Amino acid sequence: MLQGFGIMLLTFVAMEGVAWVMHKYVLHGFLWFLHKSHHVPHKHALERNDLFFTFYGSLAMLCFISGGRLFWVGAGSSLYGVTYFVIHDVLIHRRLKVFGKTSNVYLKALNMAHKVHHKTQGKHGSESFGMLWVAPRYFRAAYEIVKKQQEKRGAIHHQRT
Secondary structure (H helix, E strand, O other), X not given: OHHHHHHHHHHHHHHHHHHHHHHHHHHXXXXXXXXXXXXXXXXXXXXXXXXXXXXXXXXXXXXXXHOOHHHHHHHHHHHHHHHHHHHHHHHHOOOOXXXXXXXXXXXXXXXXHHHHHHHOOOOOOOOOOOOOOOOHXXXXXHHHHHXXXXXXXXXXXXXXX
C-alpha cells in the first residue's frame, strides 16, 4: 500500500512535466485546432479543448483496469486531473463561481502566469505552459501585490480606530 501511494505521488508530480510538454508542443502544435477554443473568448460552457479531459481520463481508466502498479499510476493521473480542474477551470477561469478572490500568494502567482499565457491568442508566442509550477518572477510580483493590499487594509483599519 505504501509503495502504491508512492507511485501515485510520483505520478502526480510527473504529470506536471507531462502537462507542460503536451501543452507546449502538442496543444500549441499539431492539436492547436482543438486547443484554440481555449484561447479565444466565448460565452458557451464547453469548448473543444475540453476533449483533452476525455483523453487523459481514458488513459487513467485503462491504468485502473490494468491493475497492479498501473492502478496507482491511474490514481496519480486522476488526482492531477482533479487538481487541474479545481485550479485551472474553477479558480483561474472561474467556470464555476465557487470561490471568491484570493489573497494567497501562490494562487495569485498561478493566475498571473496563466494570464500571461493567454495574453497571446495565437498558436505561437505563449509562455508559462505548466499548471502547478510557476516561475519565481510571478511569485515576486504576487507577493508585492498581496503586501500592498495588506498595507492598504491596515491603513484603512488604522484610520477607523
